[in-house]
Amino acid sequence: MSDLYTRIVDRMTGGLGRFISWMVMLMVVISAFNAIARYVGKWIGINLSSNLYLELQWYLFSLIFLLGAAYALKENAHVRVDVIYGRLRARSRALINVIGSVLMLIPFCLFVLWVSWPSIRNSWVIREGSPDPSGLPRYPIKAVIIVAFVLLLAQGVAELIKAVRVLRAGEHEGAQADEAHAGIRL
Numbered sequence: 001m002s003d004l005y006t007r008i009v010d011r012m013t014g015g016l017g018r019f020i021s022w023m024v025m026l027m028v029v030i031s032a033f034n035a036i037a038r039y040v041g042k043w044i045g046i047n048l049s050s051n052l053y054l055e056l057q058w059y060l061f062s063l064i065f066l067l068g069a070a071y072a073l074k075e076n077a078h079v080r081v082d083v084i085y086g087r088l089r090a091r092s093r094a095l096i097n098v099i100g101s102v103l104m105l106i107p108f109c110l111f112v113l114w115v116s117w118p119s120i121r122n123s124w125v126i127r128e129g130s131p132d133p134s135g136l137p138r139y140p141i142k143a144v145i146i147v148a149f150v151l152l153l154a155q156g157v158a159e160l161i162k163a164v165r166v167l168r169a170g171e172h173e174g175a176q177a178d179e180a181h182a183g184i185r186l
Helices: 002-044 051-074 090-126 139-168 171-182
Strands: none
Touching (some): 051 139
């Protein structure tokens, strides 16, 4: 059952990572348009830029950052001090991952979900919008906080299951994991 869970979550997170890469491209195009429109608009004396495009750029960045957290965790690309971690054996890394997941990652995700829910709920109730003219509504992007931390929590549990599997495995599987990890160091 745990194998099925990790495969489903990994597949879902991998697909999300591919989707995020397209959002990065879209954000770059919108950012370039914003910059060009601002300068061309000044040159011809017409305002070609809009708060809508600026906020869309910010929203895309927020989506990339928030939704990318689960993907970064899956791909072992999250921030940490890799100088020591990368030199450890698979079982030692797995122990660190178990401790970090149980003491830090999972409680933090649950805390953020619990603390952010009232604000996000209120934002939806009032249909919170941008204070800027022609800006985007704020309530949908705030809902992404819930989605992102649920995805991060799901991936965190999947990574915890994988780490426990490494701890339970014999030295042979631990050595295989060491060889596989050698190619993914940051």
